Amino acid sequence: MAKSLRSKWKRKMRAEKRKKNEPKELARLKKALATDGKVAIDDVMDGIQEIATLVPASKLTEKKVDGEVDDGKMDLDGKRCKKTHLDENGQYPTWMNQRQAKKLKGKRHAKKGGKFKNKKGMAW
Incomplete structure (x- = not known):
């Protein structure tokens, strides 16, 4: 790339x-050091104490939800097939886009032996 006068001037002024x-x-x-x-x-902590209550870390390690001890894991949808991502109603997850769903559907139909119909293709 060529060194224009403008870029040289800008570099000089940045150095200044x-x-x-x-x-x-x-x-x-x-x-700061x-x-x-x-x-x-x-x-900062003085300002935060006026707004919120501080809880010690020992209380945060053991969480109780409705009398049950929480193990810290997320409540995931366990009724979804991990291979096809389909739930019990045959629906794909909301985060999956149509292209991914179509690709998985094609793989699923190819395994069954039936041919996946392409709606936009020619009849032959």
Whole structure:
């Protein structure tokens, strides 16, 4: 790619901007390292405590839902065939697009021995 005058000028001006902003950036980094993140976190936590209640981690590890202990696993649809993705009513999942569904349907019909009819194709 050719080096145009415009790109050279832009590169030069970016370098000038870096030189100008370097002391401010260095001061900001030193300030962040000097606080070691403790002061900033305390200030944030004070603001959060006014809005929400904090719960200790020990209470979060053991969840109880309606008197039953939750093992942390998602409640997935267990009635869906893992190979064809069909549920008990013969429906594909909502996240699957039509192209994927058609592809799986073609594979399913090819296995049965019947030929999958293409509606848009010719009759012969």
